[in-house]
Amino acid sequence: MLVEGIKSRPVYRGLTIQPRARRHIFALEGEGAHALLDRKTELDETARSRSEILYLGRGSQGKGHDEALRKLGADMFFTAPTIATLLFRLKGTLATAHMGTRLYIAGTEGFIGQAMIVALDNGMDHASIITEHRGSLARRVQCVHCKGITEDVTHSPFACSHCSLPLLVRDHYSRRLGAFQGVNVDAEEPGSAPDPEELFL
Amino acid sequence: MAIAFKQETFRDDFSYRNSPENIRRFPFPFDRDEYMYSVNMEPHVKGQKGTVFESLIDVDEHYIAEMHDRALVLKEDPLRYQALPHMMTAQWDTLELLMEEQAAGYPEHFTLIRNGDQWRWINRPLGIDDTFTFGDRATLPYEPLEYITRQAQGDFCIVDQRDGNLWMDAGMVTTQADWSLDFDIGMNFMEWHGPVPLAHQMGVFERALKFLLNLQQGKPTRRFNWTMTINPRLDTSPENYPKWGPDRATVTPENVGDKVHLRVEVQTLWRLPRSNAILFVIRCYLMNMNELVTVPKWARRFPRVLRTLPPELIDYKGLTRYRETTMDWLSKYDDGAPTSPGTFPD
Known part of the structure; x- marks a missing residue:
């Protein structure tokens, strides 16, 4: 568990799929892949057809989830070699995103923080972004x-x-x-x- | 009466000192002989002559030297001034407030002439005479908040009000007690107070936030805060901690009187008319122990307060290395006699 009681630290509430979203963007790093895979039953066909998954294999338990994620059958699946390249791709996606787009971020706290910055820079409200901490406490x-x-x-x-x-x-x-x-x-x-x-x- | 401005420094040779008159008007923050943690808000109304509340925005003998020190800090580290883009209306609100209050309190030093949106601002101590269009950023040499806070003592934060919270979205912070605007900008009220010990559990911040969300225009409020600083250094920023941190290890029984300073912040909060933001002024006053003991009441009271400070606050305020030495030195001036109520000298 993360250290509790740090007032300035965001609370990562966990991935819950928002069924009414027009577009779902998942930014997943390492063990963050499990955050989505554990909830694959919530992803019905409509949601899958509106989903875009950006994944970076990283960390001892966080690699090799490409196949499992690909099998979810999202509209778009992208794997990145590094955090920087994933964020670059995320920027591109958000730059052309429409109203009704939901962003989900899962992985280490450092990754969530960096992906969050990209989202904030694109005018998303931090409170609307859905996050889950997985993996290292680094x-x-x-x-x-x-x-x-x-x-x-x-x-x-x-x-x-x-x-x-x-x-x-x-x-x-x-x-x-x-x-x-x-x-x-x-x-x-x-x-x-x-x-x-x-x-x- | 015109203020006799001093030429002095807050760094290197540390020539800053208070005149006897300025000691008498020092905002000594303790109204009793023991330490008590509280929100301690009171209406910010004008007080008696010869106090720092004589005008609502106080200008004193250190004005020119403090503005010079601010310019030096900004030259080294421009990020001490920052404002998020949506704060421009609040910046103009602040410029108006500070010009009006300084001109009202010190007409011999400051003059504001308004003719529609054509304004002329004369600041005699700093030799400034500028004409500009209120609301037009391009007619000033800096953004409005930076422009006016280069000409006003104290640190200034503008907090935006939305979603039932306050957000630290702009500021000029060069005389701070160890917090970083660059790190905290964009945070809400609970977040930027995150590192403060004890107060969260006591519900202090929840009560303070509730109070501030309802702050009304024309009814500013104030509170005291305090810490101690070694040498009269205004810029005790976390950024420069490696520069001022070593000072804390230099206090000896021989140099306490000169080196150890009581650092008091008079914090005032003002609702701004156009933006509905709140201007948060953190005005810092420094007084060394030699100066403090010239007021017998304060000489008795201050060591008694230091003795009753909770350990968490000793650590948070960074007093650990020199509190004992300072209390020992001060105890010479405490004859055990009772003190009168209130903060002012007898």
Whole structure:
């Protein structure tokens, strides 16, 4: 389970298919594939004919779901090699989307955050986007000092991948950045950073 | 009476000091001898002469130096000013409010001449005399919010009201107590207060939000907040924490009086007329311990308050390294005598 009680962190309520939508777009990363596969009975023929699935195989349990997803018989199925390429494709889809389009995002929190940014940039209201967290608890973290983002952070403190400062991962999340906040842990006494702990596996 | 503006710095040699008159008008926030957590909102109405409530937007002897420091911060980090695109009406609302209040409170320093939508703004301390068209962004050198908050003391956030919540959608934040506008912009009221300890469980934010959603135009409200800062540094941003964090380890019994500062925020909230947004002004006042103990009542009360602070707040406010040293130093000035009620000097 994710850490509870972080006020700024979005709540991922789980994928529920909205039967009246005119178009369903599923952005699935790694184990996020299961979020849809577990609900395939909810996808009737009408819904399937209005569905577009974008999938990225990733993580130890998140690869190899291509066939199962393809067999759902969606109107369109696309596999991406990386998060960046999936997001690029998602941008294209949303740029021409119509009223009545529903976006579903499932996967790690970092992926959900990035896909959410694409949706927000295309004028979708964050409250209308349906999300489910699946897979690793790794965090996407922005260094508050150099503003660089480090992906897949499992330890705190960790070294910023841009400016190398040892960063404490705070329980404060920005939806706009799709990232947690990282703050220099030993600023008051440089060199005194505690040993990293594996907190977000 | 014209204010004698000081030439001073909030960085490097830290030459900032308060004059004796300015100490007397310092907004000391504690009305009793122990710490109490509360929403502590009160109507923002004019107060007596010789207090910071003499005018609703306070201008003091540090005005020019603070505006210079803000310009330096923005030069290094332009993201300290940000406004989301839908906030333009609220920006003009804010420009109007700050110009009117400054001109009303300090006519010898500021003049606003309105002729339809043709406005002329004269800011004598900063040597500005601009004519522009109200509502036309292209007639000002900056966006309206940036333009006017480069000429007003304090940090400024504009929060938009929608969906029964308040959203931090614009701001000028260069004198903050360790929070990042760049990180928090776009967040709602509960989200941007996420890291504050204790208050969520106490229901403080729910009550405060309910109150603010009903804030009326022409009836601004205010509250105090406080922390402590080592050296008179306005820019204690998380962005620059590696620059100011080490200061906290430099406090010794010999330098407490000069280095340790009480940092008080007078927060005022104003409903804006056109946008229905709320302007949130966070005005920061700094006073070192040598200055504080010149007022006997405050010298007695402040160590007593520090002694009763809950551990979560000591940590959240970042006082851990120097609270004991400061209390020890202050205790010389506390003879145990009772203090009078209220915050003002005797």
